[in-house]
Amino acid sequence: MDDAYARLELCFNPFEPAASGVPVSGALWVPERWSQPLQRFVETMEGTSGTKAYAISGEYGSGKTYLLRWLERVELPRHRIRPFFFDNPGVRFYDLANTLLRQIGREEFAKSLWEFLNPKLPGFQGSLFEDSFQAWLLSVKKHRREKEAIRVLSEAMQTKGVADDEEIRYKLGRLIVETYDRPYFEYKDFIAGRQGSLVAEKEEAPYFATILRSLRLIGSAEALAFLMDEFEEISLQKRLTKRQAHDYLATMKRLIGLTEHEQFWIIVAMTPQAAEVTAKLEPALWQRFVSQGKHQFKIPPLNDQEARELVRRRLKNARPEETTAKPLFPFPENMMELFRKDIKSSPRKLVKVCSLAIAKAIQAPEQVQIPFGAEYLRQIQKELYPPPSVE
Ligand SMILES: Nc1ncnc2c1ncn2[C@@H]1O[C@H](COP(=O)(O)OP(=O)(O)OP(=O)(O)O)[C@@H](O)[C@H]1O
Ligand SMILES: [Mg+2]
DSSP: OHHHHHHTTOSSOSSOSSOOSOOSSSOOOOOHHHHHHHHHHHHHHTTOOSOOEEEEEOOTTSSHHHHHHHIIIIIHHHTTEEEEEEESOOSSHHHHHHHHHHHHOHHHHHHHHHHHHOOOOTTOOOOTTTTSHHHHHHHHHHTTOHHHHHHHHHHHHHHTTSOOOHHHHHHHHHHHHTTTTSOSOOGGGGOOSSTTOOOOGGGHHHHHHHHHHHHHHHTTOSEEEEEEEOTHHHHOGGGOOHHHHHHHHHHHHHHHHHHHHSSEEEEEEEOHHHHHHHHHHOHHHHHHHTTTTTTEEEOOOOOHHHHHHHHHHHHHHTOOSSOOOOTTTTSOTTHHHHSOHHHHTSHHHHHHHHHHHHHHHHHOGGGOOSSOOHHHHHHHHHHHSOOOOOO
């Protein structure tokens, strides 16, 4: 097996057979035609008020998930924007908040917020051990100083700009003090009113805004960004009941509202069909979301140069340290001439065909000539993707 890879001047197959999302290793790269509009968006939105939402659309396998991951791992961190990735979030605002809280984890959230607030309770000695979050909580409990602790936390929240609203500050303070009583998060934790009581929908947004603000402050980030993948799952009308469609639109509205008032951004990815459905469902809302079309990008099919670069980078990532291989080896340098247009223009199809070409050469080295010949590549393309019929 190792010999078979050595012959291809590779350490492993750099193309994953499933071709979905990002590969396990290697830096992420996207063509300039993809990165430019998004970089422009990030730069113009920094520090501005107004709607900070963006819609990416693209056909099946065009690279939507990859592009969102690139934003998450490469582009947004460069601007100190803290990303949160959501895969197919639910239709209700509640679902979204729940997913977020589960992602952060209550202990982590409470502990960081506590560190940030740095609350001082009189009489607490400053030994190294006593300074830890756990020790602080233990002391609070032992001396039954919960009420006082919550008050001190709440004051710190006001001074440090986490929240103005007293009720919200109280809730958050209690959440910190009770961290180890119930270490998991429930969205209920943030809802106003008596325990278990239901809250009017519009009441949720201020709590959510406070969580967002806390997350930004404790991470000393410039802004937070939600990256929402597979938005089509939500908006594809045929699967939405009337009630769900209503929830979906209400969620969109509140999210947009939040982007206008907080340093908070949303970037969604969906199929072009889903974008159309949403646009038809409520045209004014969609126009607001995409800022009259300014904040919208459809991933174009790869051109030859981009496809070549994708393949070259993937291969480079799997090369042994010492190599004299040509950039596309074991593919021939004229590879793009040998690939069908419907295949090389789609990242998923391209990756799958390359994956199979290499896998076969590993399995039966004696039967596959290298660099790969035209006939071999033609066969593999045909095997995976029977050519579209001429009719
Ligand atoms: N810029 C890129 N560089 C390298 N590989 C890429 C790039 N863009 C996409 N790919 C690869 O192409 C394949 C398909 O990409 P991805 O899963 O992002 O498509 P998608 O549009 O999200 O698909 P779906 O519609 O099924 O959700 C993946 O294997 C991905 O790693
Ligand atoms: Mg995807």
